[in-house]
Amino acid sequence: MAKEKKMVEAITSMEEDFAQWYTDVVKKAELCDYASVKGCMVIKPDGYALWENIQNELDKRFKETGVKNVYMPLFIPESLLQKEKDHVEGFAPEVAWVTHGGLEPLQERLCVRPTSETLFCDFYAGDIHSYRDLPKVYNQWCSVVRWEKTTRPFLRSREFLWQEGHTAHATAEEAEERTIQMLNLYADFCEDFLAIPVVRGQKTDKEKFAGAEATYTIEALMHDGKALQSGTSHNFGDGFAKAFGIQYSDKDNQLKYVHQTSWGMTTRMIGAIIMVHGDNEGLVLPPKVAPTQVVIVPIRQNLEGVMEKTLEVKDMLSNFRVKVDDSDKSPGWKFSESEMRGIPVRVELGPKDIEAGQAVLVRRDTHEKITVAIDEIPAKVGELLETIQHDMFERAKAHRDAHTYDAHSLEEMKDIADNKPGFIRAMWCGCQECEDKLKEEVGVTSRCMPFKQEKLADTCVYCGKPATKMVYWGKAY
Amino acid sequence: MAKEKKMVEAITSMEEDFAQWYTDVVKKAELCDYASVKGCMVIKPDGYALWENIQNELDKRFKETGVKNVYMPLFIPESLLQKEKDHVEGFAPEVAWVTHGGLEPLQERLCVRPTSETLFCDFYAGDIHSYRDLPKVYNQWCSVVRWEKTTRPFLRSREFLWQEGHTAHATAEEAEERTIQMLNLYADFCEDFLAIPVVRGQKTDKEKFAGAEATYTIEALMHDGKALQSGTSHNFGDGFAKAFGIQYSDKDNQLKYVHQTSWGMTTRMIGAIIMVHGDNEGLVLPPKVAPTQVVIVPIRQNLEGVMEKTLEVKDMLSNFRVKVDDSDKSPGWKFSESEMRGIPVRVELGPKDIEAGQAVLVRRDTHEKITVAIDEIPAKVGELLETIQHDMFERAKAHRDAHTYDAHSLEEMKDIADNKPGFIRAMWCGCQECEDKLKEEVGVTSRCMPFKQEKLADTCVYCGKPATKMVYWGKAY
Numbered sequence: 016m017a018k019e020k021k022m023v024e025a026i027t028s029m030e031e032d033f034a035q036w037y038t039d040v041v042k043k044a045e046l047c048d049y050a051s052v053k054g055c056m057v058i059k060p061d062g063y064a065l066w067e068n069i070q071n072e073l074d075k076r077f078k079e080t081g082v083k084n085v086y087m088p089l090f091i092p093e094s095l096l097q098k099e100k101d102h103v104e105g106f107a108p109e110v111a112w113v114t115h116g117g118l119e120p121l122q123e124r125l126c127v128r129p130t131s132e133t134l135f136c137d138f139y140a141g142d143i144h145s146y147r148d149l150p151k152v153y154n155q156w157c158s159v160v161r162w163e164k165t166t167r168p169f170l171r172s173r174e175f176l177w178q179e180g181h182t183a184h185a186t187a188e189e190a191e192e193r194t195i196q197m198l199n200l201y202a203d204f205c206e207d208f209l210a211i212p213v214v215r216g217q218k219t220d221k222e223k224f225a226g227a228e229a230t231y232t233i234e235a236l237m238h239d240g241k242a243l244q245s246g247t248s249h250n251f252g253d254g255f256a257k258a259f260g261i262q263y264s265d266k267d268n269q270l271k272y273v274h275q276t277s278w279g280m281t282t283r284m285i286g287a288i289i290m291v292h293g294d295n296e297g298l299v300l301p302p303k304v305a306p307t308q309v310v311i312v313p314i315r316q317n318l319e320g321v322m323e324k325t326l327e328v329k330d331m332l333s334n335f336r337v338k339v340d341d342s343d344k345s346p347g348w349k350f351s352e353s354e355m356r357g358i359p360v361r362v363e364l365g366p367k368d369i370e371a372g373q374a375v376l377v378r379r380d381t382h383e384k385i386t387v388a389i390d391e392i393p394a395k396v397g398e399l400l401e402t403i404q405h406d407m408f409e410r411a412k413a414h415r416d417a418h419t420y421d422a423h424s425l426e427e428m429k430d431i432a433d434n435k436p437g438f439i440r441a442m443w444c445g446c447q448e449c450e451d452k453l454k455e456e457v458g459v460t461s462r463c464m465p466f467k468q469e470k471l472a473d474t475c476v477y478c479g480k481p482a483t484k485m486v487y488w489g490k491a492y
Numbered sequence: 493m494a495k496e497k498k499m500v501e502a503i504t505s506m507e508e509d510f511a512q513w514y515t516d517v518v519k520k521a522e523l524c525d526y527a528s529v530k531g532c533m534v535i536k537p538d539g540y541a542l543w544e545n546i547q548n549e550l551d552k553r554f555k556e557t558g559v560k561n562v563y564m565p566l567f568i569p570e571s572l573l574q575k576e577k578d579h580v581e582g583f584a585p586e587v588a589w590v591t592h593g594g595l596e597p598l599q600e601r602l603c604v605r606p607t608s609e610t611l612f613c614d615f616y617a618g619d620i621h622s623y624r625d626l627p628k629v630y631n632q633w634c635s636v637v638r639w640e641k642t643t644r645p646f647l648r649s650r651e652f653l654w655q656e657g658h659t660a661h662a663t664a665e666e667a668e669e670r671t672i673q674m675l676n677l678y679a680d681f682c683e684d685f686l687a688i689p690v691v692r693g694q695k696t697d698k699e700k701f702a703g704a705e706a707t708y709t710i711e712a713l714m715h716d717g718k719a720l721q722s723g724t725s726h727n728f729g730d731g732f733a734k735a736f737g738i739q740y741s742d743k744d745n746q747l748k749y750v751h752q753t754s755w756g757m758t759t760r761m762i763g764a765i766i767m768v769h770g771d772n773e774g775l776v777l778p779p780k781v782a783p784t785q786v787v788i789v790p791i792r793q794n795l796e797g798v799m800e801k802t803l804e805v806k807d808m809l810s811n812f813r814v815k816v817d818d819s820d821k822s823p824g825w826k827f828s829e830s831e832m833r834g835i836p837v838r839v840e841l842g843p844k845d846i847e848a849g850q851a852v853l854v855r856r857d858t859h860e861k862i863t864v865a866i867d868e869i870p871a872k873v874g875e876l877l878e879t880i881q882h883d884m885f886e887r888a889k890a891h892r893d894a895h896t897y898d899a900h901s902l903e904e905m906k907d908i909a910d911n912k913p914g915f916i917r918a919m920w921c922g923c924q925e926c927e928d929k930l931k932e933e934v935g936v937t938s939r940c941m942p943f944k945q946e947k948l949a950d951t952c953v954y955c956g957k958p959a960t961k962m963v964y965w966g967k968a969y
């Protein structure tokens with residue numbers, strides 16, 4: 016029995032130490048490992064399978080809106096990175112530099128892309144001539160490098176995987192429309208596919224992307240009450256176009272600058288899945304993104320007829336992503352392993368069940384056990400997966416809502432920040448000084464100015480001047 | 493009429509200058525562009541869509557054999573690259589070095605991966621303990637960097653996209669089996685999916701991969717008679733395992749070294765598709781890999797009923813990857829553009845056709861025109877795509893066979909090499925000196941020792957000593 020429980024016993028409980036719990040789950044569920052390069056990850060098969068599912072679903076949704084995939088180089092010449100002033104200031108301190116190719120020093124050093132605005136701009140400058148060439152709605156799937164000082168698996172690493180969309184449009188309106196469209200696509204994806212509720216809104220000027228006119232964001236709340244920025248969409252206006260000379264001749268033969276956007280989502284969403292849905296038994300995966308949706312565990316598998324029936328049930332479940340655990344471990348071990356890995360539904364099938372023409376289904380999210388006739392397994396599994404996906408979203412939303420607090424005064428805000436981990440909603444005058452002070456004195460940053468505004472008060476929670484926006488504040492990953 | 497022909501007129505003919513023809517096709521078919529980093533590519537939407545189709549099909553075939561995808565870091569510490577002597581000698585002269593992270597110099601420089609044997613070995617050394625952990629059959633899709641001096645789009649660039657499989661096995665037999673299995677998978681993929689016939693065989697010691705015990709290869713013949721190495725599969729034996737200390741305890745509790753393999757295929761296959769199938773009108777795509785399989789060109793599209801019928805036909809073809817060209821260009825321009833892009837089947841649909849209840853189908857590969865009743869278009873298109881795929885393979889094979897020559901003497905070999913571009917089959921004693929001399933005096937390299945051996949003579953074509961192998965020789969990309 017001690018041996019059977021090993022997988023579970025080894026993980027720290029969330030309540031005791033959330034950060035350690037996170038690290039334990041990442042390791043025990045075999046999602047990723049540290050590499051010999053500090054701050055870089057080895058994404059293992061179960062972690063990568065999650066990324067593949069995210070990638071396939073997002074890519075399908077992108078293409079439905081007219082996105083085309085391309086591939087830009089890994090390297091950016093230093094002079095190219097420097098073309099847009101705000102952008103280079105934002106990124107130069109954290110890029111990795113290539114100085115030698117083969118045995119020789121390079122004439123100009125190259126940075127390993129931290130993001131590819133400058134490469135897309137350089138390309139668009141040569142590729143866009145006429146209004147007929149617009150819009151360009153390109154995306155790439157790749158890895159990027161940012162030389163972070165402190166790193167955590169999936170959440171902050173020196174190299175991570177992502178997609179970055181980069182578009183060019185004839186008008187400012189069209190660019191703004193695409194920026195919002197992609198933000199909503201990310202939000203719907205998170206809510207429908209990952210069962211993660213998000214707040215949609217705009218970043219303050221302080222928090223926006225280096226070089227952007229406006230940055231939109233979706234913010235999710237983790238189980239420990241910290242926020243995670245989960246996807247961003249930027250409207251660049253014509254700033255990059257002017258820096259890179261990206262012009263097109265309009266229908267009336269006037270030379271005009273294009274308007275640009277970019278938007279990205281990364282492997283940190285795997286961190287979000289872990290921290291929104293996980294529990295003290297390990298990972299809990301939403302059925303839509305789960306690489307394995309159903310695991311069948313035969314009990315006393317060496318008895319005649321058990322494996323035969325197990326494989327029969329597996330065939331009946333061919334519409335789902337199904338696996339049989341016929342390893343030589345004990346059923347108890349297999350149960351706790353399937354829980355650690357977060358597989359949404361477990362089918363337990365032993366000789367007595369078979370004799371009675373039934374099986375036991377176990378929900379990962381609630382541990383609820385349901386006995387069903389073997390014939391009814393496929394219908395019941397389909398129904399359960401839908402219910403689990405739905406319930407996981409509702410539970411995460413209820414948790415988020417229960418951990419979202421309104422602060423009407425600075426004292427109240429400090430009290431919430433110190434004692435109630437979660438989102439804090441409070442009014443703001445729009446001035447960066449107040450934002451800086453709130454970070455200093457309360458320890459929170461502005462997460463976003465939500466699209467859905469409410470007027471909680473007339474004045475800024477910090478300075479008392481007239482408020483212009485309700486803002487979500489919080490501590491963030 | 494001059495304007496209509498523009499796209500085609502701009503390309504050099506293959507007979508006049510094959511290298512220029514290739515560059516023209518790459519550019520005119522909008523597959524890729526040079527980037528501002530010398531020797532790096534921007535892969536444009538039509539080029540990337542080819543890679544996505546290659547990737548999806550290969551990935552599906554990999555997974556059917558039990559391959560799991562992972563992701564390893566982009567960087568390799570210098571000390572790690574140096575662990576296997578032959579390997580570092582092979583790659584060190586052509587890697588790019590990162591020396592600075594952010595504003596600070598690194599303590600140890602990192603190379604941008606040229607291939608990831610060392611990273612997988614480092615990972616396996618920590619991850620493999622027991623025979624229960626074997627085999628490991630991992631793969632990753634990524635980009636790699638090799639600091640080449642002369643570059644050509646898709647064929648040789650400083651950064652390219654590929655997949656690299658890396659496996660670890662308990663026994664030498666199992667490793668050899670996997671090496672051959674993957675080579676055959678590549679060969680079948682090339683022949684079935686890309687309609688490119690290949691010769692399967694083994695590389696000589698001189699041409700094998702840095703650190704491998706044996707390298708297997710598939711070699712294809714381009715239209716100009718030059719060879720292209722199209723996929724390789726390496727058996728490392730236990731050489732890397734010994735250098736990296738990758739051991740497992742066997743069932744009898746003995747500590748043993750694992751046996752490893754690696755295998756890869758790259759974006760250079762897009763170059764192969766161009767050079768095997770293309771003609772003087774541009775790209776010719778095998779239907780299975782073509783991003784667009786059918787283009788419908790409405791004639792006099794502004795006349796009442798034409799666009800309506802066009803969209804009706806498009807709906808009828810929803811089982812295929814189909815596009816309508818309703819741009820404001822002339823039909824002549826659209827025809828030549830669809831040919832430049834290599835779309836396998838064109839449907840021409842004008843008012844007279846519609847009145848007669850028919851349409852004209854045009855094969856890209858043969859230019860053959862077929863008039864069919866509108867109702868029969870889907871069936872006929874399906875049949876045509878299959879026929880085209882089949883015929884393209886047969887034509888490429890006939891071309892390859894017609895350009896494969898047997899040389900029984902050094903004089904004959906020189907004469908063929910000088911006057912008949914293609915593969916040269918000749919006997920070899922197995923000694924590297926003869927191989928070196930043949931390169932020097934005849935200008936050919938050994939492409940492979942084919943699995944299907946024939947005894948063309950008893951003696952080596954160069955030194956006259958007893959022959960051990962029949963070898964394919966040639967000039968290669």
Ligand SMILES: [Zn+2]
Pocket residue numbers: 443444445446449475476477478479480
């Ligand atoms: Zn204020």
Ligand SMILES: [Zn+2]
Pocket residue numbers: 920921922923926952953954955956957
């Ligand atoms: Zn010889």
